Amino acid sequence: MIDLLVAGGGPAGLATAIHAARAGMEAVVIEPRPGPVDKACGEGVMPGGVRSLRALGVDPAGRALRGIRYVDGPHRAQADFREGTGLGVRRTVLHTALARRAAELGVRVLPGKVGDVRQAPDAVTAAGLTARWLVAADGLHSPVRRALGLDLRDRRPRRYGLRRHYRVPPWSDFVEVHWSRCGEAYVTPVADDLVGVAVLSTARCAYASHLDRFPDLASRLRGGTPVNLVRGAGPLRQRVRGRVAGRVLLVGDAAGYIDALTGEGIALALASAEVAVRCLRAGRAQDYERAWRRLSRRHRLMTEALVRVSCRPRASGLVVPAASWMPPVFAAAVQALQ
Numbered sequence: 001m002i003d004l005l006v007a008g009g010g011p012a013g014l015a016t017a018i019h020a021a022r023a024g025m026e027a028v029v030i031e032p033r034p035g036p037v038d039k040a041c042g043e044g045v046m047p048g049g050v051r052s053l054r055a056l057g058v059d060p061a062g063r064a065l066r067g068i069r070y071v072d073g074p075h076r077a078q079a080d081f082r083e084g085t086g087l088g089v090r091r092t093v094l095h096t097a098l099a100r101r102a103a104e105l106g107v108r109v110l111p112g113k114v115g116d117v118r119q120a121p122d123a124v125t126a127a128g129l130t131a132r133w134l135v136a137a138d139g140l141h142s143p144v145r146r147a148l149g150l151d152l153r154d155r156r157p158r159r160y161g162l163r164r165h166y167r168v169p170p171w172s173d174f175v176e177v178h179w180s181r182c183g184e185a186y187v188t189p190v191a192d193d194l195v196g197v198a199v200l201s202t203a204r205c206a207y208a209s210h211l212d213r214f215p216d217l218a219s220r221l222r223g224g225t226p227v228n229l230v231r232g233a234g235p236l237r238q239r240v241r242g243r244v245a246g247r248v249l250l251v252g253d254a255a256g257y258i259d260a261l262t263g264e265g266i267a268l269a270l271a272s273a274e275v276a277v278r279c280l281r282a283g284r285a286q287d288y289e290r291a292w293r294r295l296s297r298r299h300r301l302m303t304e305a306l307v308r309v310s311c312r313p314r315a316s317g318l319v320v321p322a323a324s325w326m327p328p329v330f331a332a333a334v335q336a337l338q
Contacts, residue, residue, distance in 0.1 A: 001123065002026050004280065005131035007114040007144050010037055012252025012269035013137035014098040014107075018056050019277040021105035029102070029109045030127045036095040040163040040231035042198045042263050043091055044175045044188040046337060047084040049267030052274065053097075057104075060097035062089030063189040068263075068334050069174040070320045071216065077323035078174055079331040086175070088190040090165075094266070114144055117248065124247040133280050134248045137273070140238055142254035150250070152239035157311050159183075160234030161260055162207045163198040168224025170195050175263060179320050180213040181313035184261065187217065197221065200236070200260055202311060236260060237307075244289050249276050255292060258303045261310065262337055271295050298336055 004020045006013045009031025020027040031037075044065060045053070053059065065086035069078035102109065110127070117134065118125045124134045126144075136144035145151060170189030178185040183201025190196050197217070199210040207230040211218045240256035243249060250256070252269035272292055279288040309315045323330040 002028050002129060002131035003133070004028070005030065005124070005126060005129055005134045007126065007134065007136045008138035008252075008254070009035065009099070009109055010039070010137065010139065010252070011094055011098055011266060012254070012273055013135070014095070014102050015056060015270050015273040016135050016137055016251055016276060017107040018098070018102050018105060019274050021102070021107050023277055023281050025277070025281070027107050028129060028131070029107060030112050030114050031109055032111065032113050034111070035099055036092040038231065039091050040161050040198065040233040041091055041265060042163070042175075042186045042188055042260055043088055043190050043196045044186070044263050045087040045089060046264055046267040047081050047086050049270055050084060050087045052267065052270035056101060058097050058101045060087070060089050060094050062087045062093065063170065063191055064173065065175055065189070066173040069172065069176045070179060070323050070330070071176055072179040072317070072320035073216070075320040075324045077320055077327065077330045079327070079334040082335055088175070088188045088196070090190050114138070117144060117147060119246045119248070132247070133285065135251050135276055136248060136254045137251045138254055140233065140236070140253040140257055142250065144248065145240065145250055145254050148245045148248060150241045150245060152241050154237055154239045156237065157202045158235035159200055159202050159237065159259060159307070160204065160232060161198055161200050161236060162210065162230050162232050163196060164207060164230045165190070165194055165196050165227045166221050166224035167193055167227050168195060168221065169193055171220060178214045178217050179316060181317055182213050183210065184310065185211070185214045185217055186263070194227070195224070198260070242289055243292050244285055247285065249280070249285060249288050251276050258300060259307045261306045262299060262303045264299045264303075264337060268296055268299055302333065302336065
């Protein structure tokens with residue numbers, strides 16, 4: 001019998017499988033898409049996520065990130081990371097590096113979909129395979145989570161993300177977050193001649209229309225060339241009843257998601273993968289829910305607070321001016337996100 005079956009071969013699923021293999025467990029990943037898998041994300045990894053990748057033996061090529069800068073017209077606020085550098089890395093490059101490491105450790109990645117999940121007291125069967133445990137790392141709109149009845153409805157404003165890359169030399173070694181009263185635009189350097197620009201908003205309109213709300217950013221991008229099509233994701237907020245259902249654990253975005261505003265998605269996915277495997281290795285899957293809540297608490301509180309402000313146009317216009325007036329407070333917030 002397989003020790004661990006992983007639904008989803010993105011960063012969260014591959015990190016889970018790598019942790020399992022390093023702990024002496026046999027892990028098999030089920031992924032319907034051929035790699036490397038791209039996704040509409042900001043592509044900035046916080047220093048804690050960089051440390052997690054290196055602990056896994058993964059060191060993808062990218063661009064070192066010094067800190068975070070908020071921009072709103074004439075107002076600027078920035079703070080350096082104090083515990084190492086972050087990393088701007090193309091999602092496909094990150095996926096390739098994780099897949100290579102998983103293969104080195106003997107992890108099998110099989111094409112297919114998980115489909116029905118059947119549980120017994122000591123096993124779980126899915127995709128024609130039987131394992132002791134199943135980790136669902138199948139993304140924001142996790143089919144496994146939905147099939148297990150773990151989704152919860154949410155009536156708050158829905159936010160969506162759009163991302164595109166531009167061939168232009170990065171003008172900063174910070175992740176820049178440009179604010180408007182209709183949303184935010186993230187600029188992440190991912191190579192010496194490439195930046196990713198992701199827009200987050202409740203407004204459903206064309207990517208170009210979103211950029212018009214950020215004139216300073218739009219003027220910088222006029223000297224660059226779009227190198228790919230716009231990718232979208234959303235609605236971003238996903239409420240979850242719980243992260244453990246019998247012998248199934250939810251990891252990464254499948255475990256619940258608030259928003260991309262604080263840029264901690266990858267770091268949180270890597271951390272939850274490690275904690276999930278630790279709980280399974282100890283034979284205490286039920287401990288994962290509490291452990292997940294503990295490791296994600298700060299992220300959830302800060303992200304929720306910022307999203308609430310962002311969805312109120314008058315309040316969102318005060319974020320960057322306030323941060324620029326109180327540099328120590330902004331620096332403390334950035335420090336808390338590491």
